[in-house]
Amino acid sequence: MxxxxxxxxxxxxxxxxxxxxxxxxxxxxxxxxxxxxxxxxxxxxxxxxxxxxxxxxxxxxxxxxxxxxxxxxxxxxxxxxxxxxxxxxxxxxxxxxxxxxxxxxxxxxxxxxxxxxxxxxxxxxxxxxxxxxxxxxxxxxxxxxxxxxxxxxxxxxxxxxxxxxxxxxxxxxxxxxxAMRRALVQTACDLLLSRIHLPLADQEPPATAASRERIVREARAWMRAHAHEPIDVPMLCDALGVSRRTLQYSFEAVLQLSPVSYLRALRLNGVRRELMRGSAEPVADCAARWGFWHLSRFAAEYRALFGEKPSETVARTRLALH
Incomplete structure (x- = not known):
């Protein structure tokens, strides 16, 4: 790194x-x-x-x-x-x-x-x-x-x-x-790589349903073991020894979700758990620790998943604790 x-x-x-x-x-x-x-x-x-x-x-x-x-x-x-x-x-x-x-x-x-x-x-x-x-x-x-x-x-x-x-x-x-700096660096690398079109001989996607299920099972187990860390796709690829394409293919076949969407939900849940503990830490700092650097996009994704704004979670939690 x-x-x-x-x-x-x-x-x-x-x-x-x-x-x-x-x-x-x-x-x-x-x-x-x-x-x-x-x-x-x-x-x-x-x-x-x-x-x-x-x-x-x-x-x-x-x-x-x-x-x-x-x-x-x-x-x-x-x-x-x-x-x-x-x-x-x-x-x-x-x-x-x-x-x-x-x-x-x-x-x-x-x-x-x-x-x-x-x-x-x-x-x-x-x-x-x-x-x-x-x-x-x-x-x-x-x-x-x-x-x-x-x-x-x-x-x-x-x-x-x-x-x-x-x-x-x-x-x-x-x-x-x-986590936020790492997310920015990885996003920047993705942006540049997408515009230089490297002729990469990527790994073949897993051929059988059993191999796809194994990859997803191992991925979820690794994510559970690191649930308090801001996991990202490159970390997951490293941990499993598979390419992004293989990970993508397996998640979509087994869960009908991309690994990016799954990890986003995982990190949003991580932020929500912390907000519901009643911490005095600003929402923006909590989101940044979990790798969300585009704060307006984070707020929209949080609301779409949980049906309320992050600030509403904070207000409701503080009211319940007092």
Whole structure:
């Protein structure tokens, strides 16, 4: 498991060269090519092997540089007043994305520009891919050149990255919980892996009903033994020695539920048990300890499962205890 050390920073700049030097661990050089006072802002969050940042610039720029060493970077535009190009390819907020490999890149903007980026250590990404696929993925299996594509689910991606930065900015205490940091790192790895399309020779799904039932039985037994921990799918894959695909196939065949849905219900029940003990701990902190980092989504899922809001559980429990 990689280190999940945490750092969040916001840089407000008034000079393009100062701005280029603001992003931690990136080697960048910017030239301003349109007139007017420059204004820039970078908000960045680093959690172990993952860096999420949002960069806003007010003037046309020519950028060259190197990303954080040993990483892959996914970039998506939020707004773009004019045609901007990264390594010669358009980067627009209507679904286009770019993956920057561990090498030099160039970006040309022709006006105000707002971009989100996610970069991940290549070794951590390969390790995560190995865990969920059940086959060994080496660093050399990852792309060694830039990729470009169109993503019909980009709105969801943008919202997720913005929510991550908002949590770091507005509720930094929640990120002190290891389960939440781990959930964010794993979600980030899944996001990037889904866009580089590794040709993984995944394990074959279990062939017999008996083998599927055995996998689910062992999974549930392991979950019961670790009921007070914020379990996630990669942990379960590691414990059982199976791939995510095998786990998915088995759970859907036996329980008509995905392992993600089952684990979500398990963690929601874990939060509910703690809330019903009458603890003075804020709901958000309790949810974060169980790996729920998207708090509005957590509240909606909690209400859908239990028929009441988390705050209503707390109020009812306190009334009963007094």
């Amino acid at each position: 990689p280190s999940h050390d945490l750092n969040h920073a916001i840089h407000e700049t008034r000079d393009v060269h100062e701005h280029a030097a603001s992003l931690a661990l990136w080697d960048q050089h910017y030239e301003q090519i349109s007139g007017g006072r420059f204004e820039g802002r970078i908000e960045e969050l680093r959690i172990g092997p993952v860096q999420v940042f949002r960069e806003q610039t007010s003037r046309a720029l020519v950028q060259q540089g190197l990303p954080r060493p040993g990483t892959l970077t996914l970039a998506v535009a939020l707004t773009d007043e004019a045609d901007s190009r990264i390594c010669g390819h358009a980067l627009r907020p209507d679904g286009g994305y770019a993956v920057i490999a561990d090498g030099e890149f160039d970006l040309v903007t022709h006006g105000a520009f707002d971009v989100l980026a996610l970069d991940i250590d290549r070794q951590a990404l390969a390790d995560h891919a190995s865990r969920i696929s059940g086959v060994v993925v080496a660093v050399d299996d990852l792309p060694d050149r830039g990729l470009h594509g169109h993503d019909p689910q980009q709105a969801e991606l943008r919202a997720l990255l913005l929510d991550t930065l908002r949590t770091a900015r507005e509720s930094p205490g929640l990120l002190q919980h290891m």
